[in-house]
Amino acid sequence: MRTAIVLMNLGGPDRLSAVRPFLYNLFADPAIIRLPAWLRLPLAQVVAWRRAETAREIYAQLDGGSPLLVNTEAQAQALEQALGPSWRCFIAMRYWHPLTPEAVAAVKAWQPEKIVLLPLYPQYSTTTTASSLATWHREVGRQDLRVVTTEIRSYPQAPGFIAAQATLISATLAREAGQAGADCPMRFLFSAHGLPLKIVEAGDPYPTEIQQTADALAAAVMSRSFDWVVCYQSRVGPLAWLGPSVDQELRRAARDRVGVVVVPVSFVSEHSETLVELDRDYRRLAERYGVPFYWRVPTVGTEPAFIEALAGLVRAAAGSAT
Numbered sequence: 001m002r003t004a005i006v007l008m009n010l011g012g013p014d015r016l017s018a019v020r021p022f023l024y025n026l027f028a029d030p031a032i033i034r035l036p037a038w039l040r041l042p043l044a045q046v047v048a049w050r051r052a053e054t055a056r057e058i059y060a061q062l063d064g065g066s067p068l069l070v071n072t073e074a075q076a077q078a079l080e081q082a083l084g085p086s087w088r089c090f091i092a093m094r095y096w097h098p099l100t101p102e103a104v105a106a107v108k109a110w111q112p113e114k115i116v117l118l119p120l121y122p123q124y125s126t127t128t129t130a131s132s133l134a135t136w137h138r139e140v141g142r143q144d145l146r147v148v149t150t151e152i153r154s155y156p157q158a159p160g161f162i163a164a165q166a167t168l169i170s171a172t173l174a175r176e177a178g179q180a181g182a183d184c185p186m187r188f189l190f191s192a193h194g195l196p197l198k199i200v201e202a203g204d205p206y207p208t209e210i211q212q213t214a215d216a217l218a219a220a221v222m223s224r225s226f227d228w229v230v231c232y233q234s235r236v237g238p239l240a241w242l243g244p245s246v247d248q249e250l251r252r253a254a255r256d257r258v259g260v261v262v263v264p265v266s267f268v269s270e271h272s273e274t275l276v277e278l279d280r281d282y283r284r285l286a287e288r289y290g291v292p293f294y295w296r297v298p299t300v301g302t303e304p305a306f307i308e309a310l311a312g313l314v315r316a317a318a319g320s321a322t
Helices: 016-028 037-060 066-085 098-110 129-143 159-176 197-201 206-221 246-256 272-289 304-321
Strands: 003-009 087-093 115-118 148-151 186-193 229-233 259-264 294-296
Touching: 003 066, 003 098, 003 304, 016 037, 016 159, 037 087, 037 272, 066 087, 066 304, 087 098, 087 129, 098 129, 115 129, 115 186, 115 304, 129 272, 148 304, 159 206, 159 259, 159 294, 159 304, 206 229, 229 246, 229 272, 246 272, 259 272, 272 294
Parallel strands: 003 087, 003 115, 115 148, 186 229, 186 259, 259 294
Antiparallel strands: none
C-alpha cells in the first residue's frame, strides 16, 4: 500500500535575500503572534524588518542559508530506506520552501492510499506541531486531497530517540575525555527552544514533554551521579519566557566551577540554533564567564536508532489508519 510520510519542520531561509520573507512568514503565524490579522500582519512586517539584519548575520555564518532542508532531506532518505519501496517521504516546511502547499501538491500527484503526518518536533507545542498540522489540513481542503490521514502528535520518550541521544552523549564524552579540565565536575544542560510563559499558561504541554525527554535521557545516560538541568534558549522580545535560560545556567556553572555538556533535546537537525547559537554564542559566553569547559552534543540527525524510532512510529500510525 502506497503511503506518503510528510515530514514537518519550521524551515529556514536558503539564501540571505530570503531571510526577511522567512521572518515575515514566521511572525505572521497566528500561533506565534496571537493577535487579530489586522494587527498581526503589519506587526509581522515591522518585526521582520527589525530582526532581518541580525538574522542575516547569523545565516552568513552558515554559508548564506540554513542547512535545515538538506538535513531533513537526509532524514527523509534514511527513513525511506528503513521502510521500503511502498513508502515515500515528502517535506512540508512551515515558513520557507518547500512550503505546505508545495508538499500537498506533491503528495496529491503521487496518489498515495494513506498519509502519515510526522512533525519533526519530538515535543508537542501549539507554536510548532499544532501550527504545522493545522496548515496542512487547511491546504488539503483547498487542494481537495482526499486520502486517509493519521497524525503523530509527539514522541518525547520514544526509546530510539532517547537511545540515539544517549549514544551521541557517550561519543562526546569519549571524544572530549582528554581535553584540559575534563577531570573537573560536569553538569548536563538539556537545552530546548524557549516559549513565552503566556503560551504555557494557556495550556501548552511543551515544557511538560521537554521534562519527559530530559527525565528519560537522564535515566539512560547517568550511570554516574552527574548533575543536570533543563534550560531554554532562543528567547526573542520583552515577554517573560520559560526558564532558566542557557545564559543563567552558564553563569551558575561558572560560580560552581563545573564544566557543561550541552544537549539539544528539542532539535533533531543541525541548524542556526545549534550551529550558531549553541556553538558560537553560548560557547563565547561560557568562556567569558569562566566555565571550565563547554562541550556540545550533536543533534540526532540520521542516527540509526532515531530513524528506526521514526519508522516504528510511522508503521504504527499507518496501521491504525482506517
